[in-house]
Amino acid sequence: MxxxxxxxxxxxxxxxxxxxxxxxxxxxxxxxxxxxxxxxxxxxxxxxxxxxxxxxxxxxxxxxxxxxxxxxxxxxxxxxxxxxxxxxxxxxxxxxxxxxxxxxxxxxxxxxxxxxxxxxxxxxxxxxxxxxxxxxxxxxxxxxxxxxxxxxxxxxxxxxxxxxxxxxxxxxxxxxxxxxxxxxxxxxxxxxxxxxxxxxxxxxxxxxxxxxxxxxxxxxxxWEMPFDPASTREEDFFVDSATTIKVNMMFQTGGYRVLHDERLSCSVVQMPYKGDATAWFILPDDGKLNDVEASLGKETFSNWMTTVRQIYIELYIPKCSxxxxxxxxxxxxxxxxxxxxxxxxxxxxxxxxxxxxxxxxxxxxxxxxxxxxxxxxxxxxxxxxxxASGLSHPPTIRFNRPFLMAITDNSTQSMVSMGKIVNPNNSGI
The missing domain is CATH 3.30.497.10 (Antithrombin, subunit I, domain 2)
Structure with a gap:
C-alpha cells in the first residue's frame, strides 16, 4: 500500500x-x-x-x-x-x-x-x-x-x-x-x-x-499542549453572513504543524494529543465552506498529512459540546x-x-x-x-466561523471521527 x-x-x-x-x-x-x-x-x-x-x-x-x-x-x-x-x-x-x-x-x-x-x-x-x-x-x-x-x-x-x-x-x-x-x-x-x-x-x-x-x-x-483556561475569552463566532453569536474562545501561541491549501482555500492545523492520536482542524476561507466539503477525500487528506509544516502561530479554537x-x-x-x-x-x-x-x-x-x-x-x-411478515505560514488562525474537524489514531492509521462545527453553542441537533 x-x-x-x-x-x-x-x-x-x-x-x-x-x-x-x-x-x-x-x-x-x-x-x-x-x-x-x-x-x-x-x-x-x-x-x-x-x-x-x-x-x-x-x-x-x-x-x-x-x-x-x-x-x-x-x-x-x-x-x-x-x-x-x-x-x-x-x-x-x-x-x-x-x-x-x-x-x-x-x-x-x-x-x-x-x-x-x-x-x-x-x-x-x-x-x-x-x-x-x-x-x-x-x-x-x-x-x-x-x-x-x-x-x-x-x-x-x-x-x-x-x-x-x-x-x-x-x-x-x-x-x-x-x-x-x-x-x-x-x-x-x-x-x-x-x-x-x-x-x-x-x-x-x-x-x-x-x-x-x-x-x-x-x-x-x-492535548499535548493544553490551553490555559485563564486565556479563554468570550468572542464573536460568525455562523453565517447574517448570524453572529458569542462563544468561549480558547487561545494560545505555540508551534503547530499547519498549512494553507491555496487550491482548496482553507487552513489546516494538526493538534497532537498525548499518545497516539491527533486532531485535525480545517478552517475554510470566507465563503469557501461548500467548496472545501465538495473536495474532501482520502487523497486530499493524505496530501495535507504530508505537507503540513511546523510553524509558530496564534491559535484560537472555541470550546464546544x-x-x-x-x-x-x-x-x-x-x-x-x-x-x-x-x-x-x-x-x-x-x-x-x-x-x-x-x-x-x-x-x-x-x-x-x-x-x-x-x-x-x-x-x-x-x-x-x-x-418481515499549497503551503502558507499564517501568523494567526482563528476558528471563528464554521469549520471541520477530524480525530485520528496514529497507531492504526485510522480516522476515528470527523465533523463540522457550525454553531459551537448549539449542543443539540
Missing amino acids: RNKEMNLILFFFLLLIGPQVHCSDHFPGHHNHQYAQRHELSYEVPEDISNFHKIVSSNTDFAFRLYKQIVTNTTAQNVFFSPLSISAAFSLLTLGAKGETLNQINKALVFNLSEIEEKEIHDGFRQLIQVLNRPHKQAQVSIGNALLISDSFEVSSTFLEDVKTWYKAKAFSVNFGNPTLVKKQINAYVKRKTHGKIPHAYEDLGGNSVMVILNYIYFKGS ITTSYDLKQLMQGLGVIDAFNGAAADLSGIDGGRNLFVSQATHKAILNIQENGTEAAALTRIKIDI
Missing part, C-alpha cells in the same frame, strides 16, 4: 478485542446467548496483527463519502459522527448477508472483493479492534460490539461464532416482548461503555425485533444499500438460514466535547433486525 494511504487515519468511536476487561462486559439482567459458546469457529484466525492496513484506505474513503451524504441533508447543522463505528457495524452485518444484499453493503463500505477477500476484511477489523483497545494508552480509545438476540429466535451457530471471532461481539438473550425492560437494559449497557456520554441509546424498539447489533466507541485525549443523531437507513440507502432495508428483497439468511429478516432501523448517535485540556467523544451505531 502506498505511504500516503498508509498514513490515512480511520474515524472516531466504537470497537473491541484482546486486552479489554471482560468481567465488566455484561448486559444488565440477562445472560450470554445460549448458542454463544457451543460451536467451532468457521474460520482459522491468524495470530498476527500486521494486516489491518488492508482496510484502512476503504474505511477512510467511506468516511468522506458518508460525510458528504450527511451534509447533503444537514447543510446548516453541526455534524459529528464515527465512520469507524458505522463501518464496523455494517461489516459485522455482512457476516449474515448474502447475494445482492452482501454486494450492496460491501460496495457502500468501499470494499472491492476483486481486490480483497471477505476473510481479509473481517480479519482487518479483528486486528484493528485489538490494536485500538490496547491498554495503558495515553489517548484512550475503546470500541466494542454486542448482539442482543430474542430468547425465542434461533441464530445460526456459524454466524454467532464468526461475530465472536472477528468482531469480539458479546451475544445476549433478551425478551423483546418486554420493550420497556429491554430499552432500560440497552441504555444502561451503552451508558457504561461510553463512560456516561450516551445515556439514551434507544427510545423506540417497536416492530417484530429479533436482533439488535450495537457498536460503541469512546475516545478521551489530552456537540450532540448529533442520524438515521443511517436514509444515509446508507444514498450509498446504495437498498435491499437490506427491504423486507421483500433482503437476504440475511446467513443469520438464521431463512429469507424473512431485514434491517428495520439503523441509527447513529455521537457526542463531542472540546475543552482546554483535551477532547472527549463517544458514538453508538445501532442496527435493528426485524422479521
Whole structure:
C-alpha cells in the first residue's frame, strides 16, 4: 500500500478485542446467548496483527463519502459522527448477508472483493479492534460490539461464532416482548461503555425485533499542549453572513504543524494529543465552506498529512459540546444499500438460514466535547433486525466561523471521527 494511504487515519468511536476487561462486559439482567459458546469457529484466525492496513484506505474513503451524504441533508447543522463505528457495524452485518444484499453493503463500505477477500476484511477489523483497545494508552480509545438476540429466535451457530471471532461481539438473550425492560437494559449497557456520554441509546424498539447489533466507541485525549483556561475569552463566532453569536474562545501561541491549501482555500492545523492520536482542524476561507466539503477525500487528506509544516502561530479554537443523531437507513440507502432495508428483497439468511429478516432501523448517535485540556467523544451505531411478515505560514488562525474537524489514531492509521462545527453553542441537533 502506498505511504500516503498508509498514513490515512480511520474515524472516531466504537470497537473491541484482546486486552479489554471482560468481567465488566455484561448486559444488565440477562445472560450470554445460549448458542454463544457451543460451536467451532468457521474460520482459522491468524495470530498476527500486521494486516489491518488492508482496510484502512476503504474505511477512510467511506468516511468522506458518508460525510458528504450527511451534509447533503444537514447543510446548516453541526455534524459529528464515527465512520469507524458505522463501518464496523455494517461489516459485522455482512457476516449474515448474502447475494445482492452482501454486494450492496460491501460496495457502500468501499470494499472491492476483486481486490480483497471477505476473510481479509473481517480479519482487518479483528486486528484493528485489538490494536485500538490496547491498554495503558495515553489517548484512550475503546470500541466494542454486542448482539442482543430474542430468547425465542434461533441464530445460526456459524454466524454467532464468526461475530465472536472477528468482531469480539458479546451475544445476549433478551425478551423483546418486554420493550420497556429491554430499552432500560440497552441504555444502561451503552451508558457504561461510553463512560456516561450516551445515556439514551434507544427510545423506540417497536416492530417484530429479533436482533439488535450495537457498536460503541469512546475516545478521551489530552492535548499535548493544553490551553490555559485563564486565556479563554468570550468572542464573536460568525455562523453565517447574517448570524453572529458569542462563544468561549480558547487561545494560545505555540508551534503547530499547519498549512494553507491555496487550491482548496482553507487552513489546516494538526493538534497532537498525548499518545497516539491527533486532531485535525480545517478552517475554510470566507465563503469557501461548500467548496472545501465538495473536495474532501482520502487523497486530499493524505496530501495535507504530508505537507503540513511546523510553524509558530496564534491559535484560537472555541470550546464546544456537540450532540448529533442520524438515521443511517436514509444515509446508507444514498450509498446504495437498498435491499437490506427491504423486507421483500433482503437476504440475511446467513443469520438464521431463512429469507424473512431485514434491517428495520439503523441509527447513529455521537457526542463531542472540546475543552482546554483535551477532547472527549463517544458514538453508538445501532442496527435493528426485524422479521418481515499549497503551503502558507499564517501568523494567526482563528476558528471563528464554521469549520471541520477530524480525530485520528496514529497507531492504526485510522480516522476515528470527523465533523463540522457550525454553531459551537448549539449542543443539540
